[in-house]
Amino acid sequence: MTRIVIIGGGPAGYEAALVAAQLGADVTVVERDGLGGASVLTDCVPSKTFIAAAGAMTAVRDSAVLGLQGSDLATVSLDLSAVNHRIKGLAVAQSADIHARLESVGVRCVSGTARLSDDVRGLITHRVEICDHEGGVQQEVECDVVLIATGADPRVLPGAEPDGERILSWRDVYELEDLPEHLVVVGSGVTGAEFASGYLEAGVPVTLVSSRDQVLPGEDADAAAVVEQVFQSRGGKIADRGRAESVVRTPTGVEVKLTDGRVVTGSHALMTVGTVPNTDGLNLEKCGVATSPSGHVVVDRVSRTSVPGIYAAGDVTGVFQLASVAAMQGRIAMWHALGEAVSPIRLGTVAGNVFTHPEIATVGVQEKTLPEGTDIESVQLPLATNARAKMSDLRDGFVKIFARRSTGVVVGGVVVAPGASELVLPITLAVSKGLTVDDLAQTFSIYPSLSGSITEAGRRLMNSQPG
Numbered sequence: 001m002t003r004i005v006i007i008g009g010g011p012a013g014y015e016a017a018l019v020a021a022q023l024g025a026d027v028t029v030v031e032r033d034g035l036g037g038a039s040v041l042t043d044c045v046p047s048k049t050f051i052a053a054a055g056a057m058t059a060v061r062d063s064a065v066l067g068l069q070g071s072d073l074a075t076v077s078l079d080l081s082a083v084n085h086r087i088k089g090l091a092v093a094q095s096a097d098i099h100a101r102l103e104s105v106g107v108r109c110v111s112g113t114a115r116l117s118d119d120v121r122g123l124i125t126h127r128v129e130i131c132d133h134e135g136g137v138q139q140e141v142e143c144d145v146v147l148i149a150t151g152a153d154p155r156v157l158p159g160a161e162p163d164g165e166r167i168l169s170w171r172d173v174y175e176l177e178d179l180p181e182h183l184v185v186v187g188s189g190v191t192g193a194e195f196a197s198g199y200l201e202a203g204v205p206v207t208l209v210s211s212r213d214q215v216l217p218g219e220d221a222d223a224a225a226v227v228e229q230v231f232q233s234r235g236g237k238i239a240d241r242g243r244a245e246s247v248v249r250t251p252t253g254v255e256v257k258l259t260d261g262r263v264v265t266g267s268h269a270l271m272t273v274g275t276v277p278n279t280d281g282l283n284l285e286k287c288g289v290a291t292s293p294s295g296h297v298v299v300d301r302v303s304r305t306s307v308p309g310i311y312a313a314g315d316v317t318g319v320f321q322l323a324s325v326a327a328m329q330g331r332i333a334m335w336h337a338l339g340e341a342v343s344p345i346r347l348g349t350v351a352g353n354v355f356t357h358p359e360i361a362t363v364g365v366q367e368k369t370l371p372e373g374t375d376i377e378s379v380q381l382p383l384a385t386n387a388r389a390k391m392s393d394l395r396d397g398f399v400k401i402f403a404r405r406s407t408g409v410v411v412g413g414v415v416v417a418p419g420a421s422e423l424v425l426p427i428t429l430a431v432s433k434g435l436t437v438d439d440l441a442q443t444f445s446i447y448p449s450l451s452g453s454i455t456e457a458g459r460r461l462m463n464s465q466p467g
């Protein structure tokens with residue numbers, strides 16, 4: 001029986017464990033903080049639960065235009081303490097569900113911190129030490145396969161170290177009892193944009209310090225422009241082209257000092273300036289596991305590291321930091337290690353979503369990366385012309401589809417809309433299965449529905465195909 005030790009119990013680790021157990025391996029998962037990992041306990045799940053509450057509040061506040069009335073609509077507010085209590089409860093419950101599921105399929109779950117402890121390089125088996133929370137070695141396990149799935153932590157900007165009270169990392173916010181009087185969000189990547197949008201929806205004045213010309217520099221520029229415009233129209237402020245140098249406490253709040261001399265003041269600062277991979281103390285160098293200059297573990301498309309028998313998956317590899325990608329890398333690692341037929345990960349078909357208001361969902365080819373003179377054409381349909389959107393007073397957003405001019409094959413898309421994360425699936429399916437604009441065009445969509453804009457986009461592109 002193949003013996004497998006998985007270090008880290010986030011989506012990369014626990015999904016890998018489920019596959020390995022299904023294939024009959026002897027599986028141990030070592031997790032430091034709780035099964036489900038940062039994804040479930042502090043990052044993805046808690047942030048989306050907060051955004052759901054804040055979004056519900058804004059939906060009620062905005063509903064007067066639909067004809068709803070009542071003296072409290074405009075002033076409805078969020079009980080942050082209750083929201084945070086619910087968030088932490090859901091996270092712990094989901095972690096417990098994952099623990100129970102793993103144990104039910106025979107996976108051994110060990111609480112502790114693990115590190116590689118191979119004495120000699122090049123052996124066909126590996127050794128892993130498991131330490132207790134005080135750092136003492138509890139046990140050493142010999143195995144045939146190791147999966148490193150240790151995730152990533154918030155990057156700390158020197159001079160702006162979180163104190164958990166006023167200067168916060170995104171993992172600290174669930175301890176707040178009251179909403180900040182004025183939140184300064186530093187960094188306008190996906191994490192910063194989501195929290196800035198969420199807190200604004202929760203009724204908090206927000207200033208977003210964005211080091212770029214536009215927020216969400218990695219996203220479709222038209223989509224980022226919509227999110228930026230909606231954020232500002234709701235009263236959000238953007239300190240653009242502002243790079244934070246330091247954040248200091250004042251008697252009443254914080255001062256965020258920018259490198260160009262500007263100072264942004266607020267009651268709290270939320271630092272969202274990226275992540276660092278969790279590789280410290282794993283003994284990677286000693287065991288010959290190669291890392292990149294950014295510190296990520298280098299893997300190929302079947303999650304192999306530079307050492308036979310040692311695999312890595314998830315945020316620690318820096319390949320698309322998404323729970324879905326982490327999980328797929330983890331599963332692929334186990335299929336490969338256990339001799340199953342396996343296809344290398346197809347990163348061109350990964351769908352991602354930014355949970356701002358409105359959401360931005362993307363898949364496949366994007367405008368930013370289109371080569372000059374490309375064979376790809378696109379169509380963009382504004383949401384405002386969609387009948388269902390009009391009924392719900394949704395004005396901000398669009399559907400954009402990219403297809404090959406010569407064949408009509410759909411190669412990418414962007415959806416900007418509330419619920420874009422759900423709407424993007426037909427485009428993702430088209431991109432992964434090589435469907436054409438004709439396939440989209442000839443698919444029945446419900447009338448009226450937002451997804452009708454996707455089939456309509458197919459029809460627009462169909463008409464421009466060569467005859």
Ligand SMILES: Cc1cc2nc3c(=O)[nH]c(=O)nc-3n(C[C@H](O)[C@H](O)[C@H](O)COP(=O)(O)OP(=O)(O)OC[C@H]3O[C@@H](n4cnc5c(N)ncnc54)[C@H](O)[C@@H]3O)c2cc1C
Pocket residue numbers: 007008009010011012013030031032033034036037038039040042043044045047048112113114115149150151152170191278282313314315316320321322323324326355
């Ligand atoms: C604020 C935020 C929101 C996000 N929202 C989304 C989203 O909506 N959708 C999405 O797809 N992605 C989202 N992501 C990204 C997603 O959370 C990550 O891609 C995902 O968590 C990666 O999973 P992982 O298994 O690699 O690592 P993690 O979930 O980080 O799990 C790794 C685990 O390993 C443990 N560990 C580390 N070192 C050791 C050790 N030596 N021994 C034992 N255990 C160890 C850690 O404690 C941790 O529990 C978000 C990220 C952030 C920061």
Ligand SMILES: NC(=O)c1ccc[n+]([C@@H]2O[C@H](COP(=O)([O-])OP(=O)(O)OC[C@H]3O[C@@H](n4cnc5c(N)ncnc54)[C@H](O)[C@@H]3O)[C@@H](O)[C@H]2O)c1
Pocket residue numbers: 157186187188189190191192194209210211212217242243244245272273274275320321322352353354355
């Ligand atoms: N919905 C989702 O799927 C989701 C949500 C959150 C995060 N994530 C993933 O997690 C990863 C980390 O995201 P992130 O947003 O934390 O990091 P990021 O690296 O994507 O963005 C950090 C941003 O902070 C800026 N920055 C850095 N130093 C700064 C400074 N001193 N002052 C001002 N700005 C500064 C950077 O220019 C960058 O734009 C990403 O890969 C992201 O895709 C996914």
